[in-house]
Amino acid sequence: MASSAPLVVRLLASSVSVASRAGKIVRDVMSKGELGMFQGKDDYQTEADRSAQRCIVASLSAQYPKVNIIGEEDGPESESELPSDWIISEADKEVLSLECPVNLHSVKEEDIVVWVDPLDGTSEYTQGALMLKRDPWERWKMYLTHPLISIKWYLSLLQSHYGFLEHVTVLIGISVNDKPVAGVIHQPYYKTMLGGEKILGRTIWGLQEVGVGGFTPAPPPDSLIITTTRSHSNPLVEKALQVMNAGQIVRVGGAGYKVFQLLEGKASIYVFASSGCKKWDTCAPEAVLSAAGGKLTDILGNYYKYGGSESRPNKTGVLAAVNDELHSYAVKRIPQELKDALSK
Numbered sequence: 391m392a393s394s395a396p397l398v399v400r401l402l403a404s405s406v407s408v409a410s411r412a413g414k415i416v417r418d419v420m421s422k423g424e425l426g427m428f429q430g431k432d433d434y435q436t437e438a439d440r441s442a443q444r445c446i447v448a449s450l451s452a453q454y455p456k457v458n459i460i461g462e463e464d465g466p467e468s469e470s471e472l473p474s475d476w477i478i479s480e481a482d483k484e485v486l487s488l489e490c491p492v493n494l495h496s497v498k499e500e501d502i503v504v505w506v507d508p509l510d511g512t513s514e515y516t517q518g519a520l521m522l523k524r525d526p527w528e529r530w531k532m533y534l535t536h537p538l539i540s541i542k543w544y545l546s547l548l549q550s551h552y553g554f555l556e557h558v559t560v561l562i563g564i565s566v567n568d569k570p571v572a573g574v575i576h577q578p579y580y581k582t583m584l585g586g587e588k589i590l591g592r593t594i595w596g597l598q599e600v601g602v603g604g605f606t607p608a609p610p611p612d613s614l615i616i617t618t619t620r621s622h623s624n625p626l627v628e629k630a631l632q633v634m635n636a637g638q639i640v641r642v643g644g645a646g647y648k649v650f651q652l653l654e655g656k657a658s659i660y661v662f663a664s665s666g667c668k669k670w671d672t673c674a675p676e677a678v679l680s681a682a683g684g685k686l687t688d689i690l691g692n693y694y695k696y697g698g699s700e701s702r703p704n705k706t707g708v709l710a711a712v713n714d715e716l717h718s719y720a721v722k723r724i725p726q727e728l729k730d731a732l733s734k
C-alpha cells in the first residue's frame with residue numbers, strides 16, 4: 391500500500407478494510423452451519439472467532455511487522471494455510487485522507503499495541519445460530535408440536551434470535567502509550583438497502599481529535615436510558631443498574647454493540663459493574679466513543695491502560711457515557727461499597 395499518510399492513519403485505514411473482511415468470514419462460518427465451538431480460557435470460542443482473528447492478525451502484521459497485536463482467541467495455532475483472500479492489503483481511502491492529529495505524527499510501530507476482538511458478542515452469535523440452523527420445516531414443526539405457543543409469540547421469539555446477530559461486532563483498537571487513540575467497530579449483520587439490494591455489514595471508525603466516520607451519530611435520548619449486558623449479569627451488575635435511576639434499561643450483547651447504542655441515540659450510559667470484559671472488548675469502543683465526544687472508564691471513573699503488558703481483564707467493570715456530564719453523573723451514583731467490592 392503506497393501512501394505517505396502517517397502510520398496511525400495508515401493503520402486505521404488498513405483496520406477498516408480488514409475488519410470488513412473479517413466480518414464476512416464471521417457470516418460465512420454461520421452460513422456453513424458448523425460453528426466449531428470449543429471452550430477457550432474464559433469463554434466459548436468458535437471457528438468464526440479463530441478464522442476472523444487469523445485474517446486480522448496476518449493482514450496487519452504483514453504490513454506493520456513491529457506493531458504488537460494482541461487478539462482474544464487463544465485456541466491452538468491452526469496448521470492450515472491461510473486462504474490468500476484473507477490477507478488484506480487494501481486500506482480505506484476516506485480514512486487515508488484524514489488529517490493526522492499532531493501528537494500522533496511521529497508515532498512508530500514499536501509504540502503501538504493493537505487489541506483485537508474478532509467476534510465480540512459470542513453468546514449472541516451462538517444463540518442467533520441456533521435459530522438459523524433450523525430449517526423452515528423444523529421451525530414450523532416446533533410450532534405445531536407446541537400448541538400452547540401462539541404464532542405471535544413464536545414469531546417474536548424467532549425475531550429476537552435473528553436480532554441477536556446484530557449484536558455481534560469485530561473490534562480493532564489502536565493504542566499508543568497506553569491510550570486508545572483510534573478504533574474500528576464493524577457490525578457484520580447490520581442490514582441496509584441500497585437500490586433495492588440488501589447490503590450486509592457496516593463499519594464505524596474513530597480517530598482522536600478527528601471524530602468518527604462511516605456513520606452519523608445521533609443525539610442522546612431525552613430520558614435516561616442505560617444499556618447493559620444481556621448474558622453476563624450478576625447481583626453487582628443489577629445493583630449498579632438500580633442506582634442509576636434510569637427511565638429504561640436496554641439489555642444487549644457485546645461491548646461494541648453497546649457503544650453503537652450510545653452513538654445511535656438509543657441509550658446514553660453503558661454500565662457493567664463486573665469483571666468479565668477484557669482489554670480487547672473495550673479498546674476499540676473506547677477509542678470510537680471518545681472520538682465522538684464520549685467517555686469510557688471503569689466503574690470508579692478511572693481510565694484503563696492498554697500497554698502490551700497490562701493485565702487482560704477489566705477487573706473494575708465498564709462505565710461509559712455519551713458525554714462527560716452523564717459520565718460523572720453515573721460515577722457519582724455508584725455506591726462506595728460497590729466500588730470496593732469490584733476493587734478487591
Ligand SMILES: Nc1ncnc2c1ncn2[C@@H]1O[C@H](COP(=O)(O)O)[C@@H](O)[C@H]1OP(=O)(O)O
Pocket residue numbers: 432433462507509510511512513618619620621622642643644645662665666667668671
Ligand atoms: N463473564 C464474562 N466472561 C467472558 N466474557 C465476558 C464476560 N463478561 C463480558 N465478556 C465479554 O465482554 C463482552 C461484553 O459483555 P456483555 O455482552 O455481557 O455486555 C462480551 O461480549 C464478552 O466478549 P466476547 O463475546 O468477545 O467473548
Ligand SMILES: [Mg+2]
Pocket residue numbers: 507509510511645670671
Ligand atoms: Mg468480546
